Amino acid sequence: xxKALFILTSHDTLGETGxxxxxxxxxxxxxxxxxxxxxxQIELASIKGGKPPADPSSEEGDAMTxxxxxxxxxxxxxxxxxxxxxxxxxxxxxxxxxxxxxGHGTMWDLPKSQALGDLLARAWDKGxxxxxxCHGPAGLLSARLSSGDPLVHGRRVAGFxxxxxxxxxxxxxxxxxxxxxxxxxxxxxxKGPDWAPFALADGKLVTGQNPASSARVAELMLEAAGTTPAxx
Numbered sequence: 001x002x003k004a005l006f007i008l009t010s011h012d013t014l015g016e017t018g019x020x021x022x023x024x025x026x027x028x029x030x031x032x033x034x035x036x037x038x039x040x041q042i043e044l045a046s047i048k049g050g051k052p053p054a055d056p057s058s059e060e061g062d063a064m065t066x067x068x069x070x071x072x073x074x075x076x077x078x079x080x081x082x083x084x085x086x087x088x089x090x091x092x093x094x095x096x097x098x099x100x101x102x103g104h105g106t107m108w109d110l111p112k113s114q115a116l117g118d119l120l121a122r123a124w125d126k127g128x129x130x131x132x133x134c135h136g137p138a139g140l141l142s143a144r145l146s147s148g149d150p151l152v153h154g155r156r157v158a159g160f161x162x163x164x165x166x167x168x169x170x171x172x173x174x175x176x177x178x179x180x181x182x183x184x185x186x187x188x189x190x191k192g193p194d195w196a197p198f199a200l201a202d203g204k205l206v207t208g209q210n211p212a213s214s215a216r217v218a219e220l221m222l223e224a225a226g227t228t229p230a231x232x
Contacts (some may be wrong), residue, residue, distance in 0.1 A: 004097035009105035012053035022053030031218035049086030060156030110139035117142030153186035
């Protein structure tokens with residue numbers, strides 16, 4: 001059975017606002033089920049290990065999708081989520097996909113994690129697919145390849161846009177604007193309309209713009225890994 005590793009944020013505070021944050025449920029749930037239903041084993045890790053924080057706003061209204069409900073109702077999946085591996089301790093030797101779900105929490109701890117950066121560089125060197133969605137591409141900023149170049153340098157990438165950050169009123173709360181930093185590291189940033197699904201693959205690097213892009217990111221990761229989603 002092929003194996004995928006999902007790496008989540010452990011950061012739970014939205015800067016100086018004092019509001020709670022963390023990972024975004026849809027960005028975990030939709031790819032989780034698309035890969036699991038296609039026969040993949042999913043392993044979960046986080047920066048600190050243990051139970052990662054979820055953004056409470058991703059459990060409200062339209063954010064509570066069928067995929068999120070399915071995940072919350074799945075005892076095995078929720079047990080894995082309550083006991084994630086610490087990113088420092090993860091063995092990626094058998095992983096063909098490494099995926100970074102978003103949520104605003106990622107903006108604080110993923111870019112600063114040397115352990116994550118090293119893991120992503122090792123995964124890339126061994127030919128694994130690397131995927132990220134929404135704020136998840138913040139984690140890509142931590143990775144330097146053996147050439148010394150940033151992982152995103154010269155590659156097509158998407159992520160939460162400056163205009164979307166403005167729209168949610170958090171441009172001054174986050175430590176940086178993701179679109180700007182992807183460009184600063186030499187990424188060829190592309191985007192679609194705000195809030196619309198937009199995802200792309202550049203070889204084995206797959207990225208998406210926002211929560212609505214989560215399912216498409218999962219499909220592109222499977223394609224890049226040489227498999228296909230399960231039929232409906």
